[in-house]
Amino acid sequence: MDQSATPPRAVQPLASLTNAGVSRSGRWLVRGVSLTVQPGEIVTLIGPNGSGKSTSVKLALGILDPTEGNASRRKGLRVGYVPQKLAIDWTLPLTVSRFLRLTGPVREDEAKAALAETGIAHLQASELRNLSGGEFQRAMLARAILRKPDLLVLDEPVQGVDFNGETALYELISKIRDRLGCGILMVSHDLHVVMAATDKVICLNGHVCCEGAPHSVAEDPAYRQLFGERASTLAIYQHHHDHTHLPDGRVRHADGTITDDCHPGDGHHHHGHKGHEKHDHA
């Protein structure tokens, strides 16, 4: 468990999606998604609301079964999951301490350490339902870390966390990656800004629009000025789509044609799909 950071290698991925899609009552929530997460690698999903980020994450975790394509995970994979939302009934008596032990036993000193790391050591005995949004996110993150996962899956982990806390949590997440050598699959709540330590950004819009490495803002004086001290933990992912999703679900392509659907191989795309790197021309 106490291994140093392993660089991404071409071993069997922790989790992978191959051209995976989910359809519900005739509508595709997401389609044609391919991604892999290697040990030690941080993969960030971005995209507008309803673009299938959470759905893709659930496919990778095996919570949802793909309608088409494949989803696979390494055998015996240990997962730590921070879901986007938890709806806990107020009648359920659940303290932070108990919540940490929800899916497995945890040593008391490790529980304390994890809560201290996420900045909520004083809340160990508090009822979960009395926490603020930001405190709740920290409790969920502490719980996921405590599992010492091979794969850490974070669905908008810093939602509701204030400006400074966000920076600190991003630093913590990359520290965890270095310490555990785990792979991280993360959904960003921001369309353009991702964690600087991200190795790969995937932009979704019902399908994979484009993917590539983020351009660290730390190197760019203009962004450094814009983000101030946040610059070292955040990065801008700059990308241009070659098509627009219209409100009625149809798609307008760069060449002006409008189609009902959007596929990599439909002849309207010049680039941007199938892993074509397309970023940072800033």
Next chain:
Amino acid sequence: MLESFFVRALIAGTGVAAVAGPLGCFIVWRRLAYFGDTLSHAALLGVALALLMEINITLSVFTVATLVALALMALQRRASLSADALLGLLAHSSLAIGLVCLAFMTWVRMDLMGLLFGDILAVSKTDIAIIYAGGAAVLVVLALIWKPLFAATVSPELARAEGMNPARADLLFMLLLAGTIAIAMKIVGVLLITALMLIPAAAARRFAATPERMAVMAAAAGILAVVAGLFASLEWDTPSGPSIVVAAMALFLLSLAPIPATQRN
């Protein structure tokens, strides 16, 4: 001692309440009150079928409640009607079908009031044996699936992602619910079984710091309600089921009383 019908009722009621409390906690946490109602109303259909085919009533009620639970789970996945409307539809139609079937069986002399509202006079030694054997089985299985069931109550997706099997825990929980309904029917009657599960759990909520403690306290509150209700039923010649539920409701109201000195935030 077991020769007295009242002592038999007390023993049987205590056994039922001890099982109903912990299960009731999950019903409250998971917001399954209406679901529980639907299953218990289907119990009447189970009684009618048992009389028609001359099989054991408890077994028949358990089977029918299980089938209704499975049908509900399947129908909810299709979801053409809202879950709420679906439950209301099934709850009342199974109750109505049960009543109509019973009315057709003119050769059976059945105390309908006792079926609907419970009947302490009807509790036999065999009933006590069934309640305690069945109740012990329910509690043992509940203890075994507690961890995954509780994790699935907090979040099924989290439980699934982290290697648990929430679907299996849910299925077993449905069976436990059906079993509890089958053994509780005689004491509280089909219309009020859910109340015996729900109200003690609600009364225990304020005083419980952990889910396990809430389950134990719900069982204790249920037993208290059964004892008080049965004595009231004997005293004023009221049907046992409603008397127990009224006693439980009184406990719940008591639990709401302000006690600022012992409360901390």
